[in-house]
Amino acid sequence: MDSQSVSLVRASFKAVAAQEDGPDRLARSFYSILFAHHPDLRDLFPAVMLSQRDRLVKAIAYVVDRLDEPDKLLPFLRQLGTDHRKYGVRDVHYVAVGDSLVAALRKFAANELWTDAVDEAWTDVLDLIATTMKEGANGVSGASVWAGTVIEHERVLRNAAIIRLQLDVPIAYTAGQYMSVQIPQRPKMWRFMSPANPANDAGEIEFHIRSIAGGWVSQAMVGSTDIGDRWLFGSPLGELGLPKDPTRDMLMVASGTGIAPLRAQLMEMAQRPQNPRVHLFVCGHHPCDIYDIDVLSDIAAMNPWLTITPVSEVDDNPWWFHGSQDRTSPAMANRITGQIGKVVAALGSWADRDVQIVGPPPMVQTTKFRMMAAGTPTANFRHDPLF
Ligand SMILES: Cc1cc2nc3c(=O)[nH]c(=O)nc-3n(C[C@H](O)[C@H](O)[C@H](O)COP(=O)(O)OP(=O)(O)OC[C@H]3O[C@@H](n4cnc5c(N)ncnc54)[C@H](O)[C@@H]3O)c2cc1C
Known part of the structure; x- marks a missing residue:
């Protein structure tokens, strides 16, 4: 035009x-x-x-x-x-x-x-x-909708769940992509979700879902999903994924369940003999909001190209949380306290890195803004559409 x-x-x-x-x-x-x-x-x-x-x-x-x-x-x-x-x-x-x-x-x-x-x-x-x-x-032929059965529903936080499904037929998506999902409790209300594991021939697929206050679908997914529920999926979308240049170092920034598409990529990279350096910042409001620590630290422990830094906005957990103060691991760097955009930007311009940011739209925008102010070129950023 x-x-x-x-x-x-x-x-x-x-x-x-x-x-x-x-x-x-x-x-x-x-x-x-x-x-x-x-x-x-x-x-x-x-x-x-x-x-x-x-x-x-x-x-x-x-x-x-x-x-x-x-x-x-x-x-x-x-x-x-x-x-x-x-x-x-x-x-x-x-x-x-x-x-x-x-x-x-x-x-x-x-x-x-x-x-x-x-x-x-x-x-x-x-x-x-x-x-x-x-x-x-x-331009494509074949299935337009896929189906899968919920086989596990794990509540990982007060407001978040990991839901695992067995697909009837595997979906060929790229690690980092998302797809629209429909659940039986909310017919016709399709929502985008990003698989947290790479596609596999066994058709095993995992989603990390945060329940949004007042949200029609996310609350039902987290609160009302039952084993045996049948979910429907549309075709994979999105341009996140490993950079075209396999030698280019990467910076990944995830807030909450935004870790899902980044974790899928890290799991895929862990299968390859060689990888560029990757620094992942994973953040939550309280220290206890950072979840999936076991899987992330296992990947970091076995892959020296990966550095993981947890970041929480406040230093303390809420009074009602009775777990350990810091759900971190020796395979990760020490937790930093601060607003994620400020923390990442304060550590440099990351000008040589391919940057992926995933999380709620305001977090993506603020982080990008802070990093651009610190010198990260606009062309380095990649993120999903913010709707
Ligand atoms: C590319 C993409 C990938 C996504 N992947 C995931 C994923 O892997 N896991 C996951 O949990 N969610 C993911 N989402 C968000 C998801 O698609 C829904 O938008 C979210 O679950 C809210 O749907 P809802 O029906 O509960 O809320 P709605 O009923 O649609 O909205 C209720 C209220 O919440 C607000 N709202 C909607 N979305 C958000 C949000 N993300 N943050 C804060 N407020 C919001 C709306 O503006 C509205 O005021 C993704 C979104 C996109 C665009």
């Missing part, structure tokens, strides 16, 4: 989103137009649409932000198209979604803002999205 069209799309989206309740009103309007014209599509969505609306607007913002970075945007859209096969989406649905979105934007943009040029620019963007997603969907 030319830079003029990109600017028009960005400015008009920003203007609509800046209105009072703009994002929510835009999403409500979009879905009501879509369902009014295509009632058959309503069935694909959950009864409660609140999170769905929030995610829609974040996803549009993500695409709009990357319109001038086709090397990042196009692979993302292709993967999203491949993933959307799980809904049974057909070509005609892309037209319906594009038309409804333009109609919703037109409704909320001030008349003087919605010029023919803006209309045309949005039509081009939606065309690009639809064409690229269709390419992704039509």
